[in-house]
Amino acid sequence: MSVNAFLRQGFIPFEEGVLDQTGRLTEVAPVLRERALATAGAAGRPAQVTFIGIGASLAALTAPAAHLSARGIPSVRLNAAEAGPFDERATLVALSQSGRSRETVDVLRAATGRKLAVVNVTDSPMASAADSVLTLGDLPDSLASTIGFTASAMAVSMLAETWTDGEPSASWLSLGERLAGFLDAASERIEEIADRLSVASIIDLVAPADQYGGIEGGALLLREVVRVPAASFETRQYLHGLMESTNASTLHIVLDGPDDGQIVRALGSLGRQMVELRTGAPVAHGERTLVVPIEAHGPLEIPVFVAALLQQVALRSARARGIDPDEFLFLDTGTKLDDGE
Secondary structure, three states, rough: OHHHHHHOOEEEOHHHHHHHHHHHHHHHHHHHHHHHHHHHHHHOOOOOOEEEEHHHHHHHHHHHHHHHHHHHOOEEEEEEOOOOOOOOOEEEEEEEEEOHHHHHHHHHHHHHOOOOEEEEEOOOOHHHOOEEEEEOOOOOOOOOOOOOHHHHHHHHHHHHHHHHHOOOOHHHHHHHHHHHHHHHHHHHHHHHHHHHOOOOOOOEEEOHHHHHHHHHHHHHHHHHOOOOEEEEEEEHHOOOOOOHOOOOOOEEEEOOOOOOOOHHOOOOOOOOOEEEEEOOOOOOOOEHHHEEEEEOOOOOOOHHHHHHHHHHHHHHHHHHHHOOOOOOOOOOOOOOOOOOO
C-alpha cells in the first residue's frame, strides 16, 4: 500500500508538534535562510512563477504567490490535481512536505521548464524530479502537520523575498520567539475558541485572497484533528451570498481584509459567534465577537501566526472531545507514492 512508504518517514505526536513548534522554528530559521539564498541563486530570478501543491502544501503557497505578483513577478498557485500544461517560461515551484504527494510529483515529472521542489523529506520522489531543491531538512513532524506547514510557509516566503529583495527578511530569525509570546498572551482566547468550537455545528473560516492559505490550511486541520465540518472562504466571495447560511450554531473565524469590517459588523448585528483575527484597525463588532490581534511583522508571517493559533485550538478541542489527534480514519487513499513509483 502506498501509505506504508509515507509512514516510514516517521511522525511525532501532534501534541508534541504543537508544543515544541516555536522553539524548533527558532532553530531552523537561520538554516532555512541560507538554503533559500542558495536555492534562489542557483535557480535565478524567474520571469514568472507557477506554484503547485495539494492539501496543506497548497495552502502554504498563497502568501508567497501574492508577494511575488505584487512585486513584478507574475505568480499563480494551482492545485496539483487540476494543473495542466505550463508555460515553459515560468519557473515551476512545487511544494510537498513528504515529497510523495502523487499529484504534485506527477505534475513536476511531466513539466519541461525550470523545476524547483520544496520538500521536508530530502530523499523523496519529488526531490529527484526537480532541477533544484529547497529542503526543510527532514524535520520531525506530526501526521496532522505542525512545523511541516509553518516551516514550509517560512521557506517558500524566504525564497520569494530573496527573488524580490535579494535576501529574506531578518524578521524570520525572531519569528519563533515572537510566536511563543503571541500564543502565551492569547492562551485564554485560544481556550475560549476551543470551547466555542466544541458547540458549533459548522465552522466558517474567512480571509482575503492574499491570505486565504492560512484559513484554508486551518479548515483542513480542524477537519483532520477535531473532525468537525469546517470550510474556508475568500472574503469577497463570502460576501457574495455564501454567508447567508449562517445560523446560531455557526462559528465564524474571520481574518480582517478588504471588506472594511463589513462581515464582522453584519454577523455581529445578528448576534453570531465570531472570532475576529485582527491585523489592522479596530472594527465595531458585537458582544459575542472574540478579538485576537495577530502581531505579525508583515503579510508573509500572517499564515504562520494563524496556523499556530489554530493548531493550539485544535489540540485543546480534540482533548475536550476525547479524540486522538494522531488517529486518522482515512490514510490509504492512494495519494502518496510508494517506493519505486
